[in-house]
Amino acid sequence: MHILEVRDITKHFSGIKAVEDVSFRVKEGAVASIIGPNGAGKTTLFNCLTGLTKPTKGSIFLSGNNISGLAPHRIVGFGIARTFQNIRLFREMTVLENVLVSQHLRIRSGMVGAVIRGREFIREEREIRDRAFEYLELVGLEDAADLPSLNLPYGDQRRLEIARALATEPKILLLDEPTAGMNPQETLGIMEIIKRLQGLGKTVIFIEHDMRVVMGISEAIIVLDHGVKIAEGSPDSIKNDPLVIEAYIGRNIFA
Amino acid sequence: MMTGTGEYPAKRKKLEVLNRAWFILAALWFSLLLLPFKGLKPALILFFVLSAVILFMQYIAGFVRVLTARLHALTGRFKAVSLSHTTSLTVRASFLAVLMVLPFLAQDYFLDVVVLTGIYIILALGLNVIVGFTGLLHLGFAASYAIGAYTYALLNTKAGLGFWYSLPVCAGLAALSGAVIALPALRLKGDYLAIVTLGFGEIVRLILNNWDTFTGGPNGISGIAVPYFFGITIGRLGLHYYITLMAVVLTYVVVKRVRRSKTGRAWIAIREDEVCAATMGVNTMRYKLYAFAFGSFWAGLAGALFAVKMQFVSPESFTFIESVLILCMVILGGLGSIPGVIVGAIILVMLPEVLREVQTYRMLALGAGLIIMMIFRPQGLLGGWGDERRETKDE
Numbered sequence: 001m002h003i004l005e006v007r008d009i010t011k012h013f014s015g016i017k018a019v020e021d022v023s024f025r026v027k028e029g030a031v032a033s034i035i036g037p038n039g040a041g042k043t044t045l046f047n048c049l050t051g052l053t054k055p056t057k058g059s060i061f062l063s064g065n066n067i068s069g070l071a072p073h074r075i076v077g078f079g080i081a082r083t084f085q086n087i088r089l090f091r092e093m094t095v096l097e098n099v100l101v102s103q104h105l106r107i108r109s110g111m112v113g114a115v116i117r118g119r120e121f122i123r124e125e126r127e128i129r130d131r132a133f134e135y136l137e138l139v140g141l142e143d144a145a146d147l148p149s150l151n152l153p154y155g156d157q158r159r160l161e162i163a164r165a166l167a168t169e170p171k172i173l174l175l176d177e178p179t180a181g182m183n184p185q186e187t188l189g190i191m192e193i194i195k196r197l198q199g200l201g202k203t204v205i206f207i208e209h210d211m212r213v214v215m216g217i218s219e220a221i222i223v224l225d226h227g228v229k230i231a232e233g234s235p236d237s238i239k240n241d242p243l244v245i246e247a248y249i250g251r252n253i254f255a
Numbered sequence: 256m257m258t259g260t261g262e263y264p265a266k267r268k269k270l271e272v273l274n275r276a277w278f279i280l281a282a283l284w285f286s287l288l289l290l291p292f293k294g295l296k297p298a299l300i301l302f303f304v305l306s307a308v309i310l311f312m313q314y315i316a317g318f319v320r321v322l323t324a325r326l327h328a329l330t331g332r333f334k335a336v337s338l339s340h341t342t343s344l345t346v347r348a349s350f351l352a353v354l355m356v357l358p359f360l361a362q363d364y365f366l367d368v369v370v371l372t373g374i375y376i377i378l379a380l381g382l383n384v385i386v387g388f389t390g391l392l393h394l395g396f397a398a399s400y401a402i403g404a405y406t407y408a409l410l411n412t413k414a415g416l417g418f419w420y421s422l423p424v425c426a427g428l429a430a431l432s433g434a435v436i437a438l439p440a441l442r443l444k445g446d447y448l449a450i451v452t453l454g455f456g457e458i459v460r461l462i463l464n465n466w467d468t469f470t471g472g473p474n475g476i477s478g479i480a481v482p483y484f485f486g487i488t489i490g491r492l493g494l495h496y497y498i499t500l501m502a503v504v505l506t507y508v509v510v511k512r513v514r515r516s517k518t519g520r521a522w523i524a525i526r527e528d529e530v531c532a533a534t535m536g537v538n539t540m541r542y543k544l545y546a547f548a549f550g551s552f553w554a555g556l557a558g559a560l561f562a563v564k565m566q567f568v569s570p571e572s573f574t575f576i577e578s579v580l581i582l583c584m585v586i587l588g589g590l591g592s593i594p595g596v597i598v599g600a601i602i603l604v605m606l607p608e609v610l611r612e613v614q615t616y617r618m619l620a621l622g623a624g625l626i627i628m629m630i631f632r633p634q635g636l637l638g639g640w641g642d643e644r645r646e647t648k649d650e
Contacts, residue, residue, distance in 0.1 A: 050534055052530060052533075071533070071538075072530075072533040073534075073536050073538045073539070076534060076536040077536065081534070082534055084531070088530070088531040089528075090527035090528060090531070090532075091527055092523070092526075093524070097520060101523075101524045101535055101537070102536065104517055104520070104535060105536040107516075107517040109516070110518070111518050111545070111549070113516075114512050114513050114516030114517070115512050117512060125516075
């Protein structure tokens, strides 16, 4: 059963072909990775999937619904959440509040409810608070709930981003270079978290440069180069693909 | 995982000493400013008094910190009674009690200033929603204030409608005006948004100034009726005081509650990172519109109160400078901090009155104070971290 189907996604930035006719499918509950040299269009592809940029052409189906070209906040409602390559936390909010914000769509009480503070409002607030702590626990940040998020160490900021994305209750999590700038031990921690996400039944797609992570946990790999998909398959088949080796010429990335 | 706790107290100590030096320097500057106006002796007196007050305050602050730490340790042992909560409740109740009996104690002049302060607190709380929470620079807030004031003035003088019936219309129309300005402004960012809002403020003022047949032009509208308040007869000023007090409490409670809800969190998220807020499910356009409408709503309320207080409105009261003054209150107190902007409004209304003695000096002092603030405490008097944290904690 494929949860995500991308058909001929193309994104041009006034003549620059960032992504060109990329199609792929991802199975429900799978861990897939997108790799490719710098400027291959990986993040642009993520931006198209989350609605931050409108694809020039093509369509994206999430469990059968065409979500291409929808506004970001609507796509979240369909069940895609993401983290960012350059960490984007709500810096002046606490760690807990960061995770509360992303449960925005789950709350029904509006402004009037907030002013009256009826039973329903209190129940909802308590519920998202409890859930927020669950998600923080999952990434190991429950003790930091009251800290301002800008005071977190770098590795924890990345983990908070994952908790925050997870709190939108997505079916698919897109992680944009989750281990960038991390030491080997922190990287292992992230791999552990990704496995836990899979255990929760989430589909995880991540962009990554660290081949130990890519080969270690992904079931399917998509390789982009200059905006074009040059290969797709299992880690073993990608390792031996001549096109992939050529794209990474001069570097033995699979060492 | 956590940052090292060992180095923290040492860092704080260093910061305190540094702070003290800066404060003394600030005191010195204020005194020097006084020199040409009042002579050497008052300047010296001011310097020593300011320095003494600053040092004393810091001394006290140390004590308070130790005391609260001890109290927390104490309450930690008896978890059933949350001391900090009960004290804050008693403090609030007694504060309100003092405010309730104020008209019986204070002179008319003082009461008049307090009423004006109340109106500005409402305005500052409203603008804080737009500028402080959502991070949208609004330079035409006086326009919504004017719409509130003129709505009551016109409804009352032309249609004979009473205050309590007009009030929802005033606030509603002001909120609508906020939404109207928001619609074209939503796609703009930063400086461009500021220019559009500034233009909006001027347009409203010019319409009021030039539409002679309807708004009375530069002559304004006079003869606005005073409202009744459950038949209480304690003099007009006293009556107005209580109405304003009620409005301030209402504004405070509503703004605070909305801040601590999905809506408030969405606003802060937009301020912090709009793109990211959108990917977390926040409809950024809609919530920016809400911020404008909700903030302007309070401007309408304040406008109606102002019209009642003065029994006269004219375009002169709603100039660009008025918008800037309200913005100054928000920035001085601390962008996004509810107690902060209240303090900011109190300072900026009270200070000119307190400094009436030294006429020429007061605007200078105000300017100097703002500059010093921006250099040494850009987050405002009560802005920044501490406040946000407390707000999430005591829920």
